[in-house]
Amino acid sequence: MKWLSNIFMKRSNWSIPYFIFLLIFVVLPLVLIFLYAFQDADGNFTLKNFSKFISNPEAANTFVYSIGVAIVTTVLCILLGYPAAYILSNSELCRSKVTVVLFILPMWINILVRTLATVALFDFMRLPLGEGALIFGMVYNFLPFMIYPIYNTMQKMDHSYIEAAQDLGASPMKVFTKVVAPLSMPGVMSGVMMVFMPTISTFAIAELLTMNNIKLFGTTIQENINNGMWNYGAALSLIMLVIIFATNLFSDDEDQAANEGII
Amino acid sequence: MKKFFAQAYLWLLLAMLYAPILIIAIFSFTEAKVLGNWTGFSTKLYTSLFSGGVHHSLLHAIENTFIIAIVSAVIATMLGSVAAIGIFNLRNRKKMIMNTLNNIPMLNPDIITGISLFLLFVSLGITQGYATVILAHVTFCTPYVVLCVIPRLQQMNPNIYEAALDLGATPWQALRKVLIPEIKPGMISGFILSFTLSIDDFAVTIFTIGTGGLETLSTYIYADARKGGLTPELRPLSTIIFVTVLVLLIIINIRSQRTQKLKEAK
Secondary structure, eight states, X not given: OHHHHHHHHSGGGGGHHXXXXXXXXXXXXXXXXXXXXXXXXXXXXXXXXXXHHHHOHHHHHHHHHHHHHHHHHHHHHHHHHXXXXXXXXXXTTOOOHHHHHHHHGGGGSOHHHHHHHHHHHHHHTXXXXXXXXXXXXXXXXXXXXXXXXXXXXXXXXXXXXXXXXXXXXXXXXXXXXXXXXXXXHHHHHHHHHHHHHHHHHOOSHHHHHXXXXXXXXXXXXXXXXXXXXXXXXXXXXXXXXXXXXXXXXXXXXXXXXXXXXXX | OHHHHHHHXXXXXXXXXXXXXXXXXXXXXXXXXXXXXXXXXXXXXXXXXHSOGGGHHHHHHHHHHHHHHHXXXXXXXXXXXXXXXXXXXXXXXXXXXXXXXXXXXXXXXXXXXXHHHHHHHHHHTOOOSHHHHHHHHHHHHHHHHHHHHHHHHHHSOHHHHHHHHHTTOOHHHHIIIIIHHHHHHHHHHHHHHXXXXXXXXXXXXXXXXXXXXXXXXXXXXXXXXXXXXXXXTHHHHHHHHHHHHHHHHHHHHHHHHHHHHHHHHO
16 A cells, blocks of 8 residues: 555656546547548548548538638638727726626537527528528627637737837837737637637538538538448548648647636 | 727627527517517416426436536546646656647547547447546546646645645645645636536537437537427527526636735735
């Protein structure tokens, strides 16, 4: 028993259970995606899953279309969210912290409930469901995720830079383009990650918003997994992982600071 | 003038964000089957939501959601707090590895987490049900607990723990009387965060819930929505969820503001 209490005494060893947990439930599953992607149903090595994706126009089109939707959503979120974050972080324009909480609040409501609410809104206003509803729903779902990181970086921004620029005679436009915009870039990048990634990987939402007329890549993956095409589904997941990894390369460590203290 | 436009813009955006939820909340107080028809004020949907009967499966789904959320949050909080103490005491490379591993579940999109765990469970031949959903939820909740607890450890004076040991406390006593009270606020934030994440989750749940008929609120809503006609009782339910989240968030915010004030006072 002595050795056991020795292990317990050294507090750095307390990370061991979690380390093992992470290996089993995070690392191993990701390795499995990789393995399944390069296997056929009998477990032999194959590249067929990937060639099937490239040669299958439906899956490839869905993929391109999903990236398009994700880009449009992200751009709209920046256009709508950046001014909002700017106003929220500016104490002259917005004094109340409650407004900030109001913007973050929708992040904590079940995404399906939010989506159904959007469908309800379109029904109520007698608007047709379709591409417009899809984009509106996505922006509606993910706008808070854009506003929050930008707001966070702007909050931490050193305001003496802005004052210095003003004192040195920069016009308000110059102050914005030369000081505020570059300093808030990490927040924007992090917002892009938080909007682009979920948009490209959601499923179910697009079906609900378009009455099953438009399918996104996430849905394609889900359908394949549900229909027992695990290998093909794993290959599609791997493609998505690569895209996400590529987007991740654009952002750097700085961005993580922007997401701190999300509650 | 500038301020007026700024405020107007904010309120316009907020109106857009809240319009759908408001419509659901308003129409939860009428009996009409189809949303958008107002047939007079009534709380019938609320009473029928809780009286069971036809909507027994919905009540069951709510119950499952809460059981899964509480169990996952408790496990995640314990695992994450112990891990945070361990990671905090690690050095250099090992610390970096643990932090990187801890970040993976947070960076992974839900669908990837769900599918990867699904593949894990099927290749190990584990029947999916309660246990797999809870394990999956613990997987994506624990990193947030770790991130909530580590800052508390960083703020803590490391000498207090050593002092307790020097004064004759056993490591167990020192843990219970010194360490845990210090990190408790972080553990509570981590617990609340895990709880809300678990209740909210849809993408990971649907891949790990199996085909044994187990349903959570998210999968119930999904199945219901796919059938076309939405159960009218979902309107009062969404309203209740919204109000609950609102209250929870206000509590968290008051708490964090209070600790911030305490910090400033120090």
